[in-house]
Amino acid sequence: DQQVKQNSPSLSVQEGRISILNCDYTNSMFDYFLWYKKYPAEGPTFLISISSIKDKNEDGRFTVFLNKSAKHLSLHIVPSQPGDSAVYFCAASLTGNQFYFGTGTSLTVIP
Amino acid sequence: DGGITQSPKYLFRKEGQNVTLSCEQNLNHDAMYWYRQDPGQGLRLIYYSQIVNDFQKGDIAEGYSVSREKKESFPLTVTSAQKNPTAFYLCASRTLGGFDEKLFFGSGTQLSVL
Numbered sequence: 001d002q003q004v005k006q007n008s009p010s011l012s013v014q015e016g017r018i019s020i021l022n023c024d025y026t027n028s029m030f031d032y033f034l035w036y037k038k039y040p041a042e043g044p045t046f047l048i049s050i051s052s053i054k055d056k057n058e059d060g061r062f063t064v065f066l067n068k069s070a071k072h073l074s075l076h077i078v079p080s081q082p083g084d085s086a087v088y089f090c091a092a093s094l095t096g097n098q099f100y101f102g103t104g105t106s107l108t109v110i111p
Numbered sequence: 112d113g114g115i116t117q118s119p120k121y122l123f124r125k126e127g128q129n130v131t132l133s134c135e136q137n138l139n140h141d142a143m144y145w146y147r148q149d150p151g152q153g154l155r156l157i158y159y160s161q162i163v164n165d166f167q168k169g170d171i172a173e174g175y176s177v178s179r180e181k182k183e184s185f186p187l188t189v190t191s192a193q194k195n196p197t198a199f200y201l202c203a204s205r206t207l208g209g210f211d212e213k214l215f216f217g218s219g220t221q222l223s224v225l
Contacts, residue, residue: 004153032212043115043201043216044154089153091214097161098169099214101146101153 003027004092006102014110019077021105023090028071030092030100035064035075038087038104047088048075080109113138115217117202122222124189124196132187132220134202141207143185144214147171148199157200160185161207189222197224 005024013019021035031052036044050057050064050073057064063076077084087104115136124130134143142161146154156169160179174193179185185204189196199221203214 002153006153009151034213036216041199041219041221043117043203043218046213046215049213091154093212098156098159099144101155103151103153 002103003030004090004100004102006088006090006105008105009103010106010108012108012110013080015082016079019075019080019084019107019109021075021077021088021090021107023073023075023102025071025073025092025100027092027094027100028068030094032093033064033066033073034091034093034099035062036089036091037084038089040087044089077107080107082109082111085109115202115204115215117200117217117220119220120218122220123225124222125225127191129188129190130196130222132189132200132202132222134185134187134217135183136185136202136204136215136217137183138204138215139182139206140204140215141182142205143179144203144205145169145175145177145185145187146201146203148201148219154201157187196222198222 034049035047038044048062066073087106089104090102091099118133144159145157158177160166176188202217
């Protein structure tokens, strides 16, 4: 059973606008959440993370929001750039022993 | 440069053949992981190891085997019992303890069946 879900397989955004990628999870015990970016035939690279004790974490153009009551997190990219075009995976961890990944959202930033 | 090295980049398996995917890390990480990615699916955990000579099954361990004889190395063997081995395989590692819990990934191995 999928514990981490990304319900939007794809997203297209104009360059300079905001990209919002969403992720839902089912296990309220998850305590650490991460976003990874992945290009085809390459390994995922870490983007940003957030602990369950926070509701927001920001790093440059990337901000992750966590809504524990809704079991929802989102990644905001502002402004979006063509180089941001990739597949984005969210992941959740329970005490860091295992990491559960969503199915990914393919972001296309249109120049 | 520190990192995770997976080899080969591409691998072909014949029917009934066992193949081994290599994963080496020089990050001095304690834990190592193997994930499988299929088109349209997320990363699914095959095996993980938190210490030398110990490892645990993940969600899809059937048809796979691993060993952890050295801290730096975590090879994955895809056995003939794995009936659908075609996938992109990713090795990852992380340190244990501290505040940096993120996984670091290798560049992956694409396994195909001839």
